Amino acid sequence: MAADYISKRFAALGLTGPVKGSDNPYIQHFQMDRVSTDAATSVKIGSKTFVFNKDFYALVDGTFAAPTEVQPVFIGYGIGTDAYSDVANAGDLKGKDLVMLMGEPKGKDGKPLLPANGPDGKPRPAYGEPTIQSLMARSGALRPLMARSTFYVVPTDAAFAQIPANFKAVLGREQLAFADTPPRRGQNLFIVSPEMGAALLGTKASGLAKYEKAVAQAGKPVASPFKPATATVQAVQKKEPFTTENVLGYLEGTDKKDELLVMSAHYDHLGVKDGKVFNGADDDGSGTVSVLAFADAFVQAKKDGHGPRRSILFLANTGEEEGLLGSQYYTDHPVFPLESTVADVNIDMVGRVDPEHEGKGDYVYVVGADKLSSELNAVSEATNQKYNPIALDYKYNDPNDPEHIYYRSDHYNFAKHKIPVAFYTSGLHADYHKETDEVDKIAFPAMARRDQLIFHTAWELANRDNRPVVDSNKP
Numbered sequence: 001m002a003a004d005y006i007s008k009r010f011a012a013l014g015l016t017g018p019v020k021g022s023d024n025p026y027i028q029h030f031q032m033d034r035v036s037t038d039a040a041t042s043v044k045i046g047s048k049t050f051v052f053n054k055d056f057y058a059l060v061d062g063t064f065a066a067p068t069e070v071q072p073v074f075i076g077y078g079i080g081t082d083a084y085s086d087v088a089n090a091g092d093l094k095g096k097d098l099v100m101l102m103g104e105p106k107g108k109d110g111k112p113l114l115p116a117n118g119p120d121g122k123p124r125p126a127y128g129e130p131t132i133q134s135l136m137a138r139s140g141a142l143r144p145l146m147a148r149s150t151f152y153v154v155p156t157d158a159a160f161a162q163i164p165a166n167f168k169a170v171l172g173r174e175q176l177a178f179a180d181t182p183p184r185r186g187q188n189l190f191i192v193s194p195e196m197g198a199a200l201l202g203t204k205a206s207g208l209a210k211y212e213k214a215v216a217q218a219g220k221p222v223a224s225p226f227k228p229a230t231a232t233v234q235a236v237q238k239k240e241p242f243t244t245e246n247v248l249g250y251l252e253g254t255d256k257k258d259e260l261l262v263m264s265a266h267y268d269h270l271g272v273k274d275g276k277v278f279n280g281a282d283d284d285g286s287g288t289v290s291v292l293a294f295a296d297a298f299v300q301a302k303k304d305g306h307g308p309r310r311s312i313l314f315l316a317n318t319g320e321e322e323g324l325l326g327s328q329y330y331t332d333h334p335v336f337p338l339e340s341t342v343a344d345v346n347i348d349m350v351g352r353v354d355p356e357h358e359g360k361g362d363y364v365y366v367v368g369a370d371k372l373s374s375e376l377n378a379v380s381e382a383t384n385q386k387y388n389p390i391a392l393d394y395k396y397n398d399p400n401d402p403e404h405i406y407y408r409s410d411h412y413n414f415a416k417h418k419i420p421v422a423f424y425t426s427g428l429h430a431d432y433h434k435e436t437d438e439v440d441k442i443a444f445p446a447m448a449r450r451d452q453l454i455f456h457t458a459w460e461l462a463n464r465d466n467r468p469v470v471d472s473n474k475p
């Protein structure tokens with residue numbers, strides 16, 4: 001509905017639809033798959049078949065689509081730290097299937113063998129907890145081993161019962177994949193019950209307890225007596241194809257019409273979750289209506305005899321929230337050559353006043369403008385000075401900023417192709433990614449000031465003699 005609305009607005013404004021071969025020249029359709037793990041996924045050990053989502057949970061790619069024999073290698077607790085390492089002398093495990101205990105090693109006194117703090121002085125992760133954090137803590141040491149799959153044996157039935165809730169954010173979540181590219185090789189991880197773990201290791205619960213006792217006696221990793229069983233794994237992926245679309249409106253330039261300025265925003269948000277509609281008024285309704293307003297203004301200027309010298313593509317992206325998908329598709333299948341695309345001006349969330357700026361006057365965060373082109377940043381600053389300036393905040397432009405905003409909106413896919421970008425946002429707030437991001441909370445006067453600055457900058461980029469030079473490569 002949103003794509004249809006935007007395409008009709010682009011048409012009504014008098015923009016051209018530039019997509020050849022589409023049923024609607026304003027719409028760039030593309031195919032994707034919703035990929036999820038099918039209920040038929042199973043692991044057979046001996047005569048017993050262990051059941052997906054009951055005896056184990058899994059996050060898999062296509063590796064085990066056909067029934068596959070797996071001969072797991074036991075690597076203790078899967079911990080790789082200076083103080084305690086199961087992987088330091090593990091040998092070549094590339095392409096192997098690893099099985100490990102998801103508890104944590106304790107000493108004779110029952111206290112953890114790992115020191116309370118890591119080498120950085122910060123508290124180390126709780127390896128013994130059945131959480132995403134404990135799995136992530138292991139994966140840093142495991143990833144370089146390049147194993148084919150990893151089986152995590154949860155130590156107790158009580159801890160295993162917590163897995164669905166603790167891993168809700170990753171397990172069972174469908175992934176979106178481009179239909180025209182091979183599936184991403186991801187991790188193949190299995191979180192298994194104590195009973196299934198013992199079966200995998202060719203032992204019983206008492207055997208696992210014995211190993212833990214041996215570690216406690218030695219105070220360090222010890223060789224295990226386990227003879228892991230051969231298991232047959234079949235992890236079936238379910239694929240549901242669907243079509244989604246970017247919306248494109250084109251305004252032809254004059255003497256430099258073969259060069260293109262892109263003005264982009266994403267029109268998707270988070271959809272409907274648990275019956276709640278996530279409208280995303282700020283994220284990114286604010287950017288989408290800004291792009292419509294810029295189109296309106298540039299069309300009016302052209303009617304008045306002041307059309308832009310360069311052509312402008314107004315681009316409403318889909319799937320930004322699912323991983324910048326629409327802008328990735330556009331830049332991989334550009335309608336206009338990327339070589340003649342001079343810059344992307346991207347707008348994502350310009351409708352609010354964040355806590356840092358409340359009561360402090362008009363502002364906008366500018367991100368990325370100096371990364372590839374010192375000239376683009378200079379244009380941005382000079383334009384702001386010329387027309388009723390607002391505060392330009394560069395907090396999120398710092399490569400060390402923990403939010404890493406530079407990588408988190410559609411402009412990044414243009415930057416990847418060495419196209420200079422300027423990204424504008426008013427920052428994060430309490431309603432970010434919540435169903436409460438509603439239009440009555442938009443600060444329209446503040447948003448209008450930002451849009452005026454962005455419009456003036458785009459005007460300059462569309463009309464100045466030379467395109468912004470690519471002369472730097474900042475992180």
Ligand SMILES: [Zn+2]
Binds near residue numbers: 283320348349409
């Ligand atoms: Zn956004």
